[in-house]
Amino acid sequence: xxxxxxxxxxxTVSEGASLELRCNYSYGATPYxxxxxxxxxxxxxxxxxxxxxxxxxxxxxGFEAEFKRSQSSFNLRKPSVHWSDAAEYFCAxxxxxxxxxxxxxxxxxxxxx
Amino acid sequence: NAGVTQTPKFRILxxxxxxxxxxxxxxxxxxxxxxxxxxxxxLKLIYYSVGAGITDKGExxxxxxxxxxxxxxxxxxxxxxxxxxxxxxxxxxxxxxxLAYNEQFFGPGTRLTVL
Numbered sequence: 710x711x712x713x714x715x716x717x718x719x720x721t722v723s724e725g726a727s728l729e730l731r732c733n734y735s736y737g738a739t740p741y742x743x744x745x746x747x748x749x750x751x752x753x754x755x756x757x758x759x760x761x762x763x764x765x766x767x768x769x770x771g772f773e774a775e776f777k778r779s780q781s782s783f784n785l786r787k788p789s790v791h792w793s794d795a796a797e798y799f800c801a802x803x804x805x806x807x808x809x810x811x812x813x814x815x816x817x818x819x820x821x822x
Numbered sequence: 823n824a825g826v827t828q829t830p831k832f833r834i835l836x837x838x839x840x841x842x843x844x845x846x847x848x849x850x851x852x853x854x855x856x857x858x859x860x861x862x863x864x865l866k867l868i869y870y871s872v873g874a875g876i877t878d879k880g881e882x883x884x885x886x887x888x889x890x891x892x893x894x895x896x897x898x899x900x901x902x903x904x905x906x907x908x909x910x911x912x913x914x915x916x917x918x919x920x921l922a923y924n925e926q927f928f929g930p931g932t933r934l935t936v937l
Contacts, residue, residue, distance in 0.1 A: 718862070743925060752826075752912060752928040753865075799864065808853050808872070808916060809880075810926060812864040 711736050713802050715813035722790050723821045730785040730816050732800035741803040742783040743810070744774055748796045756798075759783065770794070795820045824848055826929035828913050834935045835903040843898040843932050845913030853916045854896040855880075855926065856888065858909040865912065871896055903936045910934070 714733045722728055734740060741760050745753040757768025764776040774785045783800060800813040829844045847854065852873050857865040867880030871890040885907055887899040896915075900907060910933050914926040 713864075745928075750931075752930045753914075754928070755925050758925055808918065809867060809870070810865075814862055814864040 711802070711811050713800050713811050713813040715798075715800055715816050717816045718814070719817050719819065721819040721821060724792050725789050728785075728787045728790045728794070728818070730798050730800075730818070732783045732785065732813060734781055734783065734800070734802045734811075736781075736802050736804065736811075738804045742774075742776060743801040743803070744768065744772070744783075744785050745799045745801065746770075746796050747799065747815075753799065756785070790818075790820055792820045792822060794818060826913055826915055826927050828911075828929035828932050830932060831930065832933050834937060835900075836937060837903060837905065839903050840899070840901045841903070841934075843900070843911055843913075843934075845896045845898065845929060846894050847896075847913075847915040847927070848894065849915060849917065849927065850893060851915035851917045851927070852893065853918060853926075854890065855914040855916075856886070856896070856898045857912045857914065858882065859912060859931075860909050868898065868911075900934075905936050908934060908936045 712735045743758045744756040747753050756772050757766050759766050759776045767773050797815045797817045799815045801810040803810045826847045855870045856868040859865050866882045869888040871877045877888050910931050912931050913929040916926045
């Protein structure tokens with residue numbers, strides 16, 4: 710079955726610390742992978758995406774993610790977190806032959822000053 | 823270029839009432855989607871459309887209806903509102919280029935409460 714798992718419901722980090730949000734997927738074909746961010750009361754904004762090619766992808770706001778096919782993972786990273794990064798983060802998977810996404814349940818990030 | 827717009831932002835309904843959530847996109851995207859977001863549940867697909875005049879059910883279509891008479895508009899209709907439909911609703915759109923289904927763009931959401 711196709712699915713996306715974000716194991717961490719909540720994560721708290723101090724401002725300036727590094728961040729890694731985990732995402733594992735199960736998908737029968739070549740996956741398209743996405744990370745979205747949702748600030749309070751807002752819609753979802755695309756941070757980055759992976760379709761093919763270089764497995765390390767750069768996104769907006771200083772985020773990056775690495776696709777690891779052997780581990781079925783697409784973890785999101787940022788070397789130094791800013792207070793404005795506090796939000797909810799969603800991982801999603803799609804495929805070349807489908808326009809439907811499967812979303813994870815989200816990870817809520819809290820940043821301590 | 824406004825992207826995806828949704829109205830209203832907030833609404834409170836009584837049980838049994840009906841309403842239409844509006845969604846418009848100005849990016850000439852052929853694909854449009856309606857999701858609902860419940861706490862801790864991620865996003866669930868309600869309905870989607872692959873072009874004007876073509877719609878299909880997603881994961882959780884019961885209690886909802888849609889139409890797509892134009893490329894730009896994709897309204898979601900709730901008939902006989904129930905407390906279980908209390909949620910945040912997001913409209914999204916995407917563009918198919920060749921064989922690629924590109925990223926989805928989301929509207930700001932409609933927060934609906936049914937009492």
